[in-house]
Amino acid sequence: MKTTDQLSKRRKDFPSLARKLNGTPLAYLDGPAGSQVPRHVINAIGSYYKTSNANTCGAFPTSVDTDKMLEDARSAVATFLGATDNRTISFGANMTTLNFSLSKAIARALKKGDEIVITQLDHEANRGPWLALQDKKIVVNEVRLKPDGTLDYDDFEKKINKRTRLVAMGLASNALGTVNDVRRVGECTRAAGAWLLVDAVHFAPHFSIDVASLDVDFLLCSAYKFYGPHVGVLYSRKGLLDQLETDRLRVQDRNAPYRIETGTLNHAAIAGVKAAIEYLASIGQDKTLRSKLESAYKVIHNHEYKLVQEIFEGLKKIPRVTIYGPSFDTSLRAPTISFTIDGLMAKEVCEKLAAKGICAWDGNFYAVRAIEVLGLLEKGGVTRVGVLLYNTTEEVRRLVKEIQRIAGSGT
Numbered sequence: 001m002k003t004t005d006q007l008s009k010r011r012k013d014f015p016s017l018a019r020k021l022n023g024t025p026l027a028y029l030d031g032p033a034g035s036q037v038p039r040h041v042i043n044a045i046g047s048y049y050k051t052s053n054a055n056t057c058g059a060f061p062t063s064v065d066t067d068k069m070l071e072d073a074r075s076a077v078a079t080f081l082g083a084t085d086n087r088t089i090s091f092g093a094n095m096t097t098l099n100f101s102l103s104k105a106i107a108r109a110l111k112k113g114d115e116i117v118i119t120q121l122d123h124e125a126n127r128g129p130w131l132a133l134q135d136k137k138i139v140v141n142e143v144r145l146k147p148d149g150t151l152d153y154d155d156f157e158k159k160i161n162k163r164t165r166l167v168a169m170g171l172a173s174n175a176l177g178t179v180n181d182v183r184r185v186g187e188c189t190r191a192a193g194a195w196l197l198v199d200a201v202h203f204a205p206h207f208s209i210d211v212a213s214l215d216v217d218f219l220l221c222s223a224y225k226f227y228g229p230h231v232g233v234l235y236s237r238k239g240l241l242d243q244l245e246t247d248r249l250r251v252q253d254r255n256a257p258y259r260i261e262t263g264t265l266n267h268a269a270i271a272g273v274k275a276a277i278e279y280l281a282s283i284g285q286d287k288t289l290r291s292k293l294e295s296a297y298k299v300i301h302n303h304e305y306k307l308v309q310e311i312f313e314g315l316k317k318i319p320r321v322t323i324y325g326p327s328f329d330t331s332l333r334a335p336t337i338s339f340t341i342d343g344l345m346a347k348e349v350c351e352k353l354a355a356k357g358i359c360a361w362d363g364n365f366y367a368v369r370a371i372e373v374l375g376l377l378e379k380g381g382v383t384r385v386g387v388l389l390y391n392t393t394e395e396v397r398r399l400v401k402e403i404q405r406i407a408g409s410g411t
C-alpha cells in the first residue's frame with residue numbers, strides 16, 4: 001500500500017536518496033550515524049569554493065566574504081541552539097576533538113582530588129576526554145545505567161557533591177534513544193557549584209535545543225547528524241571559555257569563541273552548517289529563524305515519531321527479537337531503536353538487511369559502556385535503526401518485513 005508521509009515532498013531535496021540497489025531504492029535507516037545531505041547544503045559548500053575561498057582576516061574580497069560567512073554561520077548556530085550571543089559558538093573538526101580540547105582546558109582549572117561525573121550511557125566522546133583526566137589525579141565517578149535504558153537519577157544525587165567540578169552527560173543516547181532529564185541533573189549540579197556539560201549530538205536532529213532553558217554551561221553537537229557536513233560545534237556559556245586556558249598558538253585570537261579554534265577551520269563545511277540550519281528552518285512556518293526552527297522540529301518530531309512507533313510495534317511482535325531502551329509511551333524519546341535477534345550476531349542481521357538495500361548499523365556505536373553494562377558486548381552489540389525527516393512509511397514497513405523474514409517469523 002502506498003502511503004503519503006507528511007514530509008515526503010522533501011525527499012527530492014536529497015540527491016543521495018535516488019541511489020538504488022538492484023533496482024530498489026536504498027532505505028537509509030542509518031541516520032543515527034549521520035544524515036544524508038540536502039542540495040541546499042551541497043550547493044552552499046560548492047558555492048563557497050566557487051566564489052569566496054580564502055583564509056580569514058585579509059583585506060581582499062574573498063577573505064572579507066569568508067569572515068562574514070563565518071560570523072553569519074556562528075549567528076545561525078547560536079539561534080539554532082537558543083543562544084543570544086555569537087561569541088558563545090566555537091567550531092571544530094567534530095564533537096570528539098572539541099571535547100578533548102575542552103577537557104584539556106578544564107583540567108588546567110582543576111586540582112588533585114576534584115571530581116567529575118560521567119555516565120554509563122554516554123558515547124565515549126563524552127567519557128574518554130574526562131576519564132583521561134584520571135592521570136592528573138582527578139576523580140571520575142560514573143552514574144549507573146539501569147536495565148530499562150534510563151539513567152539512575154538517585155545515583156546522580158549520590159555522586160554529585162561539593163568536590164564535583166563538572167557533570168558531563170548526554171541529552172539523548174545514540175545507542176538506546178533515551179532522552180535524559182538534563183534539567184533535573186542541572187539542579188544538583190548547580191547546587192554543588194559545578195559546571196554542566198551536555199552532549200547534544202544525538203538530540204539535535206530530532207528536537208529543538210534551547211541552551212537558555214536547559215541552563216547548561218557547555219553543549220556540543222555535530223552538524224553531520226542534522227543534515228550538514230562534518231563540523232563540530234561547541235556552545236560555552238558567555239564568559240566561561242575566556243576563563244579557561246585552552247591549547248593555542250601565541251598568534252591566535254585569545255578571546256572566545258576563537259581561543260579553542262586551533263588552525264584554519266573548514267570554511268566550506270561551515271558554510272554548509274549555516275545552510276543546514278536554513279534548510280531545517282524552511283520546513284517550519286513562522287517569522288524568525290528561531291521560531292521557524294521550533295515549528296520545523298514539531299513537524300519533524302510528528303513524522304519521525306509516527307514512523308518509529310510503527311517499527312517499535314512491528315518488532316515487538318516478532319518472537320526472537322529483543323528491543324533495548326525505553327518504550328515509546330513517553331513522547332520524549334529519540335526515534336532510534338536497537339535490538340537483537342536470538343541466535344544471530346548484530347553484524348549478520350545488518351548484512352542481511354544490506355543485501356535488501358536497507359542501511360542499518362551494528363555494534364556499540366562508541367556507546368561501548370552502555371552496551372557492556374547491558375551484557376551485549378560479547379554478542380556483537382545490537383542492530384540499530386533510526387529515522388529522520390526523509391524516511392517513509394514504506395521504508396519502515398520494508399524493514400519490519402525483512403526482520404520478520406530474518407527472524408523466521410515472516411512470510
Ligand SMILES: Cc1ncc(COP(=O)(O)O)c(C=O)c1O
Nearest residue numbers: 094095096123125174201202222
Ligand atoms: C551521542 C554522540 N556523541 C558524540 C558523538 C561523536 O561525534 P563526532 O563524530 O562529531 O566526534 C557521536 C557520534 O556518533 C554521538 O552519537
